[in-house]
Amino acid sequence: xxxxxxxxxxxxxxxxxxxxxxxxxxxxxxxxxxxxxxxxxxxxxxxxxxxxxxxxxxxxxxxxxxxxxxxxxxxxxxxxxxxxxxxxxxxxxxxxxxxxxxxxxxxxxxxxxxxxxxxxxxxxxxxxxxxxxxxxxxxxxxxxxxxxxxxxxxxxxxxxxxxxxxxxxxxxxxxxxxxxxxxxxxxxxxxxxxxxxxxxxxxxxxxxxxxxxxxxxxxxxxxxxxxxxxxxxxxxxxxxxxxxxxxxxxxxxxxxxxxxxxxxxxxxxxxxxxxxxxxxxxxxxxxxxxxxxxxxxxxxxxxxxxxxxxxxxxxxxxxxxxxxxxxxxxxxxxxxxxxxxxxxxxxxxxxxxxxxxxxxxxxxxxxxxxxxxxxxxxxxx
Numbered sequence: 001x002x003x004x005x006x007x008x009x010x011x012x013x014x015x016x017x018x019x020x021x022x023x024x025x026x027x028x029x030x031x032x033x034x035x036x037x038x039x040x041x042x043x044x045x046x047x048x049x050x051x052x053x054x055x056x057x058x059x060x061x062x063x064x065x066x067x068x069x070x071x072x073x074x075x076x077x078x079x080x081x082x083x084x085x086x087x088x089x090x091x092x093x094x095x096x097x098x099x100x101x102x103x104x105x106x107x108x109x110x111x112x113x114x115x116x117x118x119x120x121x122x123x124x125x126x127x128x129x130x131x132x133x134x135x136x137x138x139x140x141x142x143x144x145x146x147x148x149x150x151x152x153x154x155x156x157x158x159x160x161x162x163x164x165x166x167x168x169x170x171x172x173x174x175x176x177x178x179x180x181x182x183x184x185x186x187x188x189x190x191x192x193x194x195x196x197x198x199x200x201x202x203x204x205x206x207x208x209x210x211x212x213x214x215x216x217x218x219x220x221x222x223x224x225x226x227x228x229x230x231x232x233x234x235x236x237x238x239x240x241x242x243x244x245x246x247x248x249x250x251x252x253x254x255x256x257x258x259x260x261x262x263x264x265x266x267x268x269x270x271x272x273x274x275x276x277x278x279x280x281x282x283x284x285x286x287x288x289x290x291x292x293x294x295x296x297x298x299x300x301x302x303x304x305x306x307x308x309x310x311x312x313x314x315x316x317x318x319x320x321x322x323x324x325x326x327x328x329x330x331x332x333x334x335x336x337x338x339x340x341x342x343x344x345x346x347x348x349x350x351x352x353x354x355x356x357x358x359x360x361x362x363x364x365x366x367x368x369x370x371x372x373x374x375x376x377x378x379x380x381x
Contacts, residue, residue, distance in 0.1 A: 004046060004203060004237050005079035005129070011072035012040055012053040015065055015099075017086035019058050022105045029085045032135065032186040033057055036083065039193045045239045058102050062113045065101065066121050073125030079236070080127035082118070085186060088136030099136065122162060129233050130162040131206065135185045137168065163206050163233040165213075168223040185225065188216045196243025203237035210234070265291050269306050272313075281317055288313065292326075304330055304345060311348060324352050331365065 014037055018029035033055050040048045054072065059065040069082055087100035089112050098104075098112035105111045122130050167185035180187060192212050197204060200212075206229070213225045227234070268291030275284035288310040292303060307330035314323035327349035346365050353362035 004240070007046060007048045007052065009076065009078035010048060010052065010080065010127070011076040012037075012048055012081040012083070013068045013072045014053065014055045015059065015068075015082070015084040015086075016057055017059065017100050017102060017104075019102055020087070020100065021103050023087050023100060026086060026183070028181060028183045028186075030057055031181050032085045032183060032190075033083075035182070035190050036186065039190060040081075044242060045193050060102055062101070062117065065099070065113050066117060069118065069121040070124070073121060073127065076125065076127040078127060079129045079131065080122070080125050081131040081133070082122065083133040083135070084118075085135040085183060088134070099134075129236055131233070131236075131238070132162060132164045133166075133189075134164070135167040135183055163229040163236070164227065165206070165210060166226045168226070184217065184220075184222045185213070188213055191216070193239050194242065196241040198243050200241050200243060202241055202244055204239045204241050205235050205237045207234035209238060265303065265306060267291075269309060272309060276309075276313065281313060284313060285310070285317075308344060308348065311352075315352060320352060320356060324349065324356065327352065 014033045016029040016033045018026050020026075037053050037055050039045050040053055041050055052075075054068045056065065056068055072080055072082075084099055087104065089098040089100055089104065089107065089109065090096070096109070097115040098109045099115060099118065100112045103111060118132075122132065167183070182190060189209075192204070192209060197208065197212050200208060204212075207227075210225060210227045217224055268287050272284040272287040272291070275281070275287065288306055291306045292310060307326050311323040311326045311330075314320070314326065327345060330345045331349050350362040350365040353359075353365065
């Protein structure tokens with residue numbers, strides 16, 4: 001009977017570049033990574049432990065991107081999953097695929113990470129099975145290279161036991177639709193993991209996942225995914241089929257940790273606001289501090305309202321230093337995410353810094369707020 005990869009002996013590395021100095025920003029990439037990490041860790045999907053899933057957003061250099069892959073490759077003995085979302089590039093002098101970094105420049109391969117270096121890290125991994133998911137332009141070139149159909153060197157560098165799933169054919173661009181939370185490919189991937197496949201098997205294997213992705217993207221006239229595999233890895237189950245559990249009206253598994261955290265955060269925030277409205281600031285503070293301790297696989301996602309409420313209450317009670325510390329934590333968590341709460345964090349932090357005499361830091365925070373507003377404006381065009 002087919003079984004999911006052992007979560008205790010498996011690892012996932014989720015890589016993504018959302019912010020760029022020379023290329024168009026891709027805010028959806030940050031959401032891709034957060035939501036995919038949450039679903040992989042969900043016991044009703046796979047149940048990968050949080051510390052077995054490393055999320056790397058906006059790597060600045062090749063080491064920042066590849067070192068986590070090497071570490072995970074040393075630790076995983078069952079399955080290693082590596083995901084990348086961001087700009088895919090072609091060097092002006094070659095047909096190879098490059099994965100963009102924050103400082104990458106268009107058509108300048110040496111400013112990005114060559115896919116062959118990622119392939120090398122996978123080739124040295126201990127895991128019996130490797131899965132590569134690439135959501136970037138020209139990602140089909142990785143399929144070509146792995147399959148070894150058009151390049152003699154590709155046959156020499158093939159990854160034993162690997163399955164490559166890409167967002168687009170070798171000469172097509174991937175898609176990040178305006179106004180959507182995720183990129184086109186990853187949005188459908190997440191939908192399948194989240195909702196399952198009607199009339200599908202109990203466990204969704206890689207080939208079934210590919211066919212479902214192809215069907216959903218084809219129906220929306222979007223770039224079609226590609227795949228390549230070795231040693232029959234396509235039959236490897238990757239996720240439980242949530243649609244099957246709903247069809248049988250049976251619970252697909254235990255309550256999600258993320259749902260418990262979200263409920264605790266929401267309840268704590270609501271209680272604290274009620275206490276504040278009744279003038280009970282003393283009891284509201286520990287409630288907010290307790291809610292702030294709840295963090296999911298993505299870090300501080302969903303906690304910005306709590307941090308804003310707590311900092312405001314601390315400032316009102318004269319605890320300016322702690323209020324600044326809370327907002328600084330929120331600022332670091334929100335610096336790559338556009339949204340009204342992220343901008344509000346910047347504004348409030350700048351105000352407190354200015355009141356404390358830290359004018360230079362206040363200016364830097366306000367500059368970041370302007371950058372967030374500009375990013376949001378571009379994403380809505």
